[in-house]
Amino acid sequence: MKYRIKFFKIGSMKFIGHLDVMRYFQKAFRRTDIEVRLSEGFSPHQIISFASPLGIGLMTTGDYLDVELTGDLETDYIREELNAVMNDEIGVIRVSKLEDFAKTSMAVLAAADYTVCIKPEKSEHFGNDFFEKLQDNIKGYLAQEEILVTKKTKKSERVMDIKDNIYYMESNKKSFEEKTGLTYTDESFDYDYYKPIFFIRLTHGSVLNIKPETVIESFCTYAGVKFDSLFFQLNRLEMFADKNGEKGKVNTMNSEVKCELVSLDRWQAI
Amino acid sequence: MFRKLALSDDVLLSVEKPARYIGNEINMIKKDPEKVDIRFCMCFPDVYEIGMSHLGIQILYDMFNSRDDIYCERVYSPWPDLDKIMREKSLPLFALESQDPIKDFDFLGITLQYEMCYTNVLQILDLSQIPLKASERDGDMPFVIGGGPCSYNPEPIADFFDLFYIGEGETVFFELMDAYKEWKKNGEERLDFLKRAAKIEGIYVPSLYDVTYNEDGTLKTFIPNTKEASTVIKKQVEEDLTNTYYPTKPLVPYMKVTQDRVVLEIQRGCIRGCRFCQAGMLYRPTRPRDVEVLKEYAKTMLESTGHEEITLSSLSSSDYEDLGELVYYLINTFNKKGINVALPSLRIDEFSLDVMSRVQDIRKSSLTFAPEAGSQRMRNVINKGLTEQDILEGALKAFKGGWNRVKLYFMLGLPYETYDDIEGIAKLANEVAVTYYENIPKEKRKGKVQIVASSSIFVPKPFTPFQWARMNSKEEAREKRDFLKGKVREQLNQKSIKYNCHDTFTSELEGVLARGDRRLCDVILHAYNSGCIFDAWTEYFNYDKWIEAFDSCNLDYNFYIDREREKDELFPWDFIDSGVTKEFLWRENERAKAEAVTPNCRDKCSGCGIMKYDAKNSFCKKWIN
Numbered sequence: 001m002k003y004r005i006k007f008f009k010i011g012s013m014k015f016i017g018h019l020d021v022m023r024y025f026q027k028a029f030r031r032t033d034i035e036v037r038l039s040e041g042f043s044p045h046q047i048i049s050f051a052s053p054l055g056i057g058l059m060t061t062g063d064y065l066d067v068e069l070t071g072d073l074e075t076d077y078i079r080e081e082l083n084a085v086m087n088d089e090i091g092v093i094r095v096s097k098l099e100d101f102a103k104t105s106m107a108v109l110a111a112a113d114y115t116v117c118i119k120p121e122k123s124e125h126f127g128n129d130f131f132e133k134l135q136d137n138i139k140g141y142l143a144q145e146e147i148l149v150t151k152k153t154k155k156s157e158r159v160m161d162i163k164d165n166i167y168y169m170e171s172n173k174k175s176f177e178e179k180t181g182l183t184y185t186d187e188s189f190d191y192d193y194y195k196p197i198f199f200i201r202l203t204h205g206s207v208l209n210i211k212p213e214t215v216i217e218s219f220c221t222y223a224g225v226k227f228d229s230l231f232f233q234l235n236r237l238e239m240f241a242d243k244n245g246e247k248g249k250v251n252t253m254n255s256e257v258k259c260e261l262v263s264l265d266r267w268q269a270i
Numbered sequence: 271m272f273r274k275l276a277l278s279d280d281v282l283l284s285v286e287k288p289a290r291y292i293g294n295e296i297n298m299i300k301k302d303p304e305k306v307d308i309r310f311c312m313c314f315p316d317v318y319e320i321g322m323s324h325l326g327i328q329i330l331y332d333m334f335n336s337r338d339d340i341y342c343e344r345v346y347s348p349w350p351d352l353d354k355i356m357r358e359k360s361l362p363l364f365a366l367e368s369q370d371p372i373k374d375f376d377f378l379g380i381t382l383q384y385e386m387c388y389t390n391v392l393q394i395l396d397l398s399q400i401p402l403k404a405s406e407r408d409g410d411m412p413f414v415i416g417g418g419p420c421s422y423n424p425e426p427i428a429d430f431f432d433l434f435y436i437g438e439g440e441t442v443f444f445e446l447m448d449a450y451k452e453w454k455k456n457g458e459e460r461l462d463f464l465k466r467a468a469k470i471e472g473i474y475v476p477s478l479y480d481v482t483y484n485e486d487g488t489l490k491t492f493i494p495n496t497k498e499a500s501t502v503i504k505k506q507v508e509e510d511l512t513n514t515y516y517p518t519k520p521l522v523p524y525m526k527v528t529q530d531r532v533v534l535e536i537q538r539g540c541i542r543g544c545r546f547c548q549a550g551m552l553y554r555p556t557r558p559r560d561v562e563v564l565k566e567y568a569k570t571m572l573e574s575t576g577h578e579e580i581t582l583s584s585l586s587s588s589d590y591e592d593l594g595e596l597v598y599y600l601i602n603t604f605n606k607k608g609i610n611v612a613l614p615s616l617r618i619d620e621f622s623l624d625v626m627s628r629v630q631d632i633r634k635s636s637l638t639f640a641p642e643a644g645s646q647r648m649r650n651v652i653n654k655g656l657t658e659q660d661i662l663e664g665a666l667k668a669f670k671g672g673w674n675r676v677k678l679y680f681m682l683g684l685p686y687e688t689y690d691d692i693e694g695i696a697k698l699a700n701e702v703a704v705t706y707y708e709n710i711p712k713e714k715r716k717g718k719v720q721i722v723a724s725s726s727i728f729v730p731k732p733f734t735p736f737q738w739a740r741m742n743s744k745e746e747a748r749e750k751r752d753f754l755k756g757k758v759r760e761q762l763n764q765k766s767i768k769y770n771c772h773d774t775f776t777s778e779l780e781g782v783l784a785r786g787d788r789r790l791c792d793v794i795l796h797a798y799n800s801g802c803i804f805d806a807w808t809e810y811f812n813y814d815k816w817i818e819a820f821d822s823c824n825l826d827y828n829f830y831i832d833r834e835r836e837k838d839e840l841f842p843w844d845f846i847d848s849g850v851t852k853e854f855l856w857r858e859n860e861r862a863k864a865e866a867v868t869p870n871c872r873d874k875c876s877g878c879g880i881m882k883y884d885a886k887n888s889f890c891k892k893w894i895n
C-alpha cells in the first residue's frame with residue numbers, strides 16, 4: 001500500500017541536511033513494526049521518496065514523503081507509531097492513503113507556501129521604517145509591471161520575470177489564509193519567537209522552482225533594505241499539486257490553463 | 271520555544287556539517303541538570319563522525335546515565351572551521367545534550383584511543399576555557415580524567431589531567447563518583463578530592479608522584495609524594511562481561527558516521543598473543559559474552575536504533591566459540607528484513623566463505639588476510655600464527671567460490687626484520703596471484719585477480735614484548751618501502767598487485783608519544799601552541815612544527831625511538847600493573863629473537879600473569895588446576 005506522510009522539521013533540526021532526513025525516516029520506520037516494502041536486488045532499500053529536499057536552515061511544517069508499506073494499515077496507527085519513535089523536532093502531522101496509481105509527490109509537486117520571518121536578533125538591521133511600510137511595500141512590489149530576478153544555474157545566469165510565479169504574498173497570516181482558503185498545520189512553529197513579515201506561495205516543481213530566498217532578496221531590493229539570507233527564518237507551510245498539471249508545463253494563476261492547487265495529501269489523481 | 275543551542279545560527283550556517291554540534295540524536299538522554307548531583311561530560315577528542323562510532327563511550331554514557339544523580343553528556347572536537355570561529359569569538363565549548371559550557375561540569379572524561387589525538391585534548395581544554403595544566407585549575411574547574419588504551423602510558427600527557435582511570439570503565443567509576451559526592455559535601459580543597467580518588471584501585475593521580483631521571487635521560491625514580499597514592503596502579507578488569515552495562519539503546523546520529531550500525535562486542539581480549547599487538551596484551555584475559563545474551567542485544571538494539579546493519583566487534587572474532595551459532599542466527603533472523611550483517615574480518619575457511627557468500631555480493635567483496643609479515647621466519651618472530659599454506663589454501667577456496675579480490679595487510683619495520691623478510695611480502699602476494707591463475711580455468715575467471723597489499727609502519731608499544739625494541743626511523747621505513755615497491759614490480763604477476771604504504775612521518779611521532787615520559791608534556795603543549803591540532807589527519811599534520819617543538823624544549827626526539835632499551839630499564843609506564851607481567855613480556859621478547867612460536871591460550875597457557883583476575887568464562891579458566 002502507498003501512503004503519503006506529511007511531516008514537520010523544526011527547531012534545531014533545521015541544521016539536518018536532506019540526506020540525513022531521509023536516513024532518519026528510514027531508521028524511524030525500522031524502529032516501529034511497520035514494514036516498508038523493499039526494492040529487489042542484493043542490497044535492498046526501503047521504497048521511500050520525498051517531495052522536495054529542504055535546504056539546511058529552513059524549517060517546515062508541511063513537507064511530504066511517499067512510502068510503500070507491505071501491509072494495509074490505519075493511517076492514524078502509522079502516525080502514532082512513528083511519532084512514538086521520533087524526536088520532538090521532526091514528526092508526523094498526517095498520514096493519508098494513496099491509490100495504487102498515484103504518482104509520487106515529487107512528480108506532481110507544483111507550488112509551495114512559506115512563512116518568512118526576520119530573526120529577532122536581526123531586526124536591528126531593518127529599522128521601524130521597514131516594518132511601518134511593509135504592507136505598502138508588498139502592495140507596491142506586487143503591482144510592478146514585472147519582477148525581474150537573476151536565476152543562477154551551474155552553467156548560466158539568466159534574468160527572468162517571476163511576477164506570475166508569486167501566487168500570493170500577504171503580510172499577515174489571516175489574510176493569507178483567506179486568500180488560499182486553507183488552515184495551516186503549523187502549530188509546532190514558534191510564532192512567539194519568530195515574527196513573520198509575510199507569507200508567500202511560489203511555483204515549486206521539477207520544471208520551475210522559485211526559491212523563497214530569491215523573492216525575499218528581490219523584495220528587499222525593492223524596499224531599499226540590505227538582504228542577507230542569515231537575517232531570515234523560513235518555514236515551509238504546505239506543498240501542492242496542480243489539478244490541471246501536465247508534465248513539463250507550469251500553470252500559474254494567469255496562464256492560459258490556470259493552475260488549480262491542492263495540498264499534496266488531498267489529491268492524487270493526476 | 272525551540273530548543274536552545276550554544277552556537278548562533280550565523281555560526282552554525284557558516285561551518286561545514288552543523289549537525290555535528292546540535293545533539294538531540296535519537297536515544298539521547300535528557301535530564302534536568304538542576305536535579306542531578308554530578309554532571310559528567312564524556313569526550314572523544316576527534317571529529318563527531320569518528321567519536322560517535324566508538325562503542326566504549328556509548329557503554330559509559332549508558333552506565334553513567336543509569337544513575338539518577340548523574341547526568342552524562344558528550345562532546346567531540348570542533349572541526350578546524352568551527353575551532354577558528356570559537357577562538358575569534360571566545361565561545362566556550364559546550365556539551366551536546368544541554369548545550370551548556372563544559373567548564374561548568376564536575377568532570378570532563380576524555381577517552382584516549384590513539385596518541386595522535388593529544389593536541390586535540392589540548393584543543394578541547396582550551397576551547398572549554400579550562401586551564402591546560404591540571405596544576406593551574408582552581409576549585410571550580412571540572413576534574414579532567416583520562417582513560418582508554420593510551421592511558422596505559424599516560425606520562426606524555428600527565429600534566430593535562432587531574433586523574434587517569436586505568437583499565438575498563440565498567441568497574442570503579444561509581445566508586446569515584448561517590449567519593450566526589452562525599453568530597454563536595456564536605457566542602458574540601460581540590461587536592462583533597464585527588465587524594466580520595468588516589469585511594470581507589472585503578473585511579474592514577476599524576477600530580478601525586480615525583481619523577482627523576484638518570485643522566486642518559488632514562489627514568490631513575492617514580493615515587494608517590496603522598497601516602498594516599500600507591501606505588502602500583504592496578505588495571506581494572508570487568509570480570510563478568512555478560513552481566514554488565516551494555517548500551518541497548520545506543521545513540522543514533524543524524525549524519526552518516528563511520529560506524530553507522532549496531533555493534534555487538536562479542537568478546538573482549540584475544541587468545542593469540544601476537545607480540546606487536548598492544549590490545550592483545552592489554553585486554554587480557556579473553557572473555558566471551560554469552561551467545562544467548564548477544565542474540566537478545568542484537569534484537570533489542572536493532573529495534574531501538576533502526577539501523578540497517580549490524581556488526582560484531584572483538585579482537586579476533588574467529589576465536590569466539592559460538593560464532594557460527596550467532597552469525598547464522600543474525601542472518602536468518604534479520605537478513606529478510608533488509609538488515610545487513612557486516613562481518614568483521616574472519617579467518618578464511620569454509621564457514622566464513624559460506625556466511626560471506628550469504629551476506630555480501632561476492633563480485634564486489636574482497637577477502638582479507640593479515641599475515642603482518644612476509645616470511646614464515648618473521649611471522650614466527652611476531653608470533654602471528656598464520657602460515658603461507660593457510661593463506662594460499664584459504665585463497666584457493668575463495669577463488670573457487672567466485673571471489674577474485676584479496677587484501678593483504680603487513681607491517682614494515684618489525685624487530686629483527688631483514689630485507690629477505692620484506693621481499694617475502696612481494697613473493698607472498700605473487701603466490702596468491704599464482705594460486706588464482708593456476709587453479710581457476712580461463713573461462714571461469716571474471717577478469718584478473720586483484721591483490722592489494724598494504725603495509726603500515728610498526729610502532730613499538732608499552733606492555734608488549736616489543737616494548738624494548740628500537741623503532742625504525744622514517745628514512746629506514748621509506749627505504750624499506752621503496753625496496754618493497756621495487757620487489758613487487760619484479761614479480762611475475764605484478765600487474766595484479768597493488769601496493770599501498772602508510773605515511774612515515776606520523777608513525778614516527780606516534781612512536782615517540784607511545785613510549786614517552788613526562789617531559790613530553792611541554793613538547794605537546796608547545797606543538798599545540800604553535801597550531802598543531804588534528805594530527806591524526808594527514809591534511810593537518812605538521813611535522814616541522816613538531817620538530818621545532820622538540821628543539822625548543824631541548825628534548826631529543828630520537829631518544830624515544832632510536833634505541834634498544836635495556837632489560838631492566840625503568841619504563842614510565844611500569845607503575846601500572848596490567849596483569850601481564852614484565853617477566854612474561856621479556857620472555858616473549860627473547861622467544862621472538864629465537865623465532866620461537868608461543869601457543870595460543872586455547873592450546874596452552876604460557877603463564878602471562880593475568881590469571882590473578884578471576885574473570886568469568888575466561889579462556890584462562892581451563893588451565894587452573
Ligand code: SF4
Binds near residue numbers: 875878
Ligand atoms: S594466563 Fe595463560 S591462558 Fe590466560 S591469558 Fe595468560 S597465557 Fe593466556
